[in-house]
Amino acid sequence: MVSEKTLHGTILYGPELEVIEGYIVIKNGIITEVAEEKTSSGNIIAPCFVNAHTHIGDSVIKDPILGKCVDSYVERDLSSLVQPPHGLKHRVLERTPYSELVESMKHSVMDMIQTGTCAFSDFREGGLTGILALHEALRVYDIECRMFGRPKSIHASDDELRIEVENILTDADGLGMSGANDMDIQVLENIRDVAKRKRKTFAIHAGENSRSDVEKALSLSPDILIHLTQADNADLKKVADEGIPVVICPRSNFITGVGMAPVRDMLKAGIDVAVGTDNVMLNSVNMFSEMELLSKVFGLEDRQVFIMCTLMGAPVLGLENAGPIIERNKAKVMILNGNSSNLAGIKNPINSIVRRGRPDDILSVII
Known part of the structure; x- marks a missing residue:
């Protein structure tokens, strides 16, 4: 049976962690699509x-x-x-x-x-x-x-x-x-x-x-x-x-x-x-x-x-097909609540996750 899910939010994309707004599609544990698109979601989708x-x-x-x-x-x-x-x-x-x-x-x-x-x-x-x-x-x-x-x-x-x-x-x-x-x-x-x-x-x-x-x-x-x-x-x-x-x-x-x-x-x-x-x-x-x-x-x-x-x-x-959020990589991502009391109002998600991010900001971990 095919398992598929779509995640919307601010994505830390690729090896340089480019910050984009959009969605990622995950099929059977593999990232099959990453696309830019306006979204109302306050979630932050980041590599684990x-x-x-x-x-x-x-x-x-x-x-x-x-x-x-x-x-x-x-x-x-x-x-x-x-x-x-x-x-x-x-x-x-x-x-x-x-x-x-x-x-x-x-x-x-x-x-x-x-x-x-x-x-x-x-x-x-x-x-x-x-x-x-x-x-x-x-x-x-x-x-x-x-x-x-x-x-x-x-x-x-x-x-x-x-x-x-x-x-x-x-x-x-x-x-x-x-x-x-x-x-x-x-x-x-x-x-x-x-x-x-x-x-x-x-x-x-x-x-x-x-x-x-x-x-x-x-x-x-x-x-x-x-x-x-x-x-x-x-x-x-x-x-x-x-x-x-x-x-x-x-x-x-x-x-x-x-x-x-x-x-x-x-x-x-x-x-x-x-x-x-x-x-x-x-x-x-x-x-x-x-x-x-x-x-x-x-x-x-x-x-x-x-x-x-x-x-x-x-x-x-030596982990294969792991690391950045890109197509064909394994979906190993954490979804953080950008509207949490800790992260609400942040302007730069990378700076804020590094300096003030906490485990209680995590909504879900997909591994």
């Missing part, structure tokens, strides 16, 4: 968010103590929170029952959908079991996910490690490694080689709280780099020359106290930059919050911010 880096497994430990409090100031310790294998996150994940882990991830997935996200990528800890838990959490939701697993047995023999990685890659889209300082570089190279042979993605954190692991991460020829908060211009030139996309996590970097990623320099170097909310234990999955921060604190132009948080995630994650 792509949350390009998450850890939804740690949904089981939301908002932990971040460090020692001294004179009303919290001395934050990123390593004690998330560094494998003994960081707080990993200790909690190790003792969390499987059913509780799955249930907590379901809540985060639903929260993503409700806040306008149509696709996300997740770095899943816990080896093959972690990947299978994510599959189970996603079973009833129509949201695209790129799953990047990692082995549990990092001190196993080469053959045992290879077998574990191969098993993970049977059910995952690739590997998402913690960082080049967290494992022996030869082990990482072996893991990387398995991913490349399987034609799967190899992604890795780099330069989050120190640039000491950036060069080693680059030596692995990764497909995606996460953070690069401490990268200098020489690092960024190498990243740009190798055509490696970067996913930044602004709120996460602030709450862990590692600073601000050099986003302006990344863009100036020609790097493709997408955005993620990172660990659910530290931040909600609300991409509106990332946009407001990038606009008001980083000082980035609003259109660029919106592109990074929506359109750019699709090519970075």
Whole structure:
């Protein structure tokens, strides 16, 4: 049976987010027509968010103590929170029952959908079991996910490690490694080689709280780099020359106290930059919050911010026929109420969605 719907309103059209008044036609989940036409609708039809880096497994430990409090100031310790294998996150994940882990991830997935996200990528800890838990959490939701697993047995023999990685890659889209300082570089190279042979993605954190692991991460020829908060211009030139996309996590970097990623320099170097909310234990999955921060604190132009948080995630994650609102693309759109108490009277929808948009402005999400 053919499913068809027509949406009227102000449309953020195409790769440049051209603001037009008109309608879009969706047949069986595909955009078949976009046309300009006068309309009385106050709705805004926009591309959905792509949350390009998450850890939804740690949904089981939301908002932990971040460090020692001294004179009303919290001395934050990123390593004690998330560094494998003994960081707080990993200790909690190790003792969390499987059913509780799955249930907590379901809540985060639903929260993503409700806040306008149509696709996300997740770095899943816990080896093959972690990947299978994510599959189970996603079973009833129509949201695209790129799953990047990692082995549990990092001190196993080469053959045992290879077998574990191969098993993970049977059910995952690739590997998402913690960082080049967290494992022996030869082990990482072996893991990387398995991913490349399987034609799967190899992604890795780099330069989050120190640039000491950036060069080693680059030596692995990764497909995606996460953070690069401490990268200098020489690092960024190498990243740009190798055509490696970067996913930044602004709120996460602030709450862990590692600073601000050099986003302006990344863009100036020609790097493709997408955005993620990172660990659910530290931040909600609300991409509106990332946009407001990038606009008001980083000082980035609003259109660029919106592109990074929506359109750019699709090519970075390898999502096919996704991203901009154009004919023949998948219909992954959010419909916002331009007459809400928050958005009523706005003159520039892109500026306003980026600076003041909220989940409660969303009328519907089509994914």
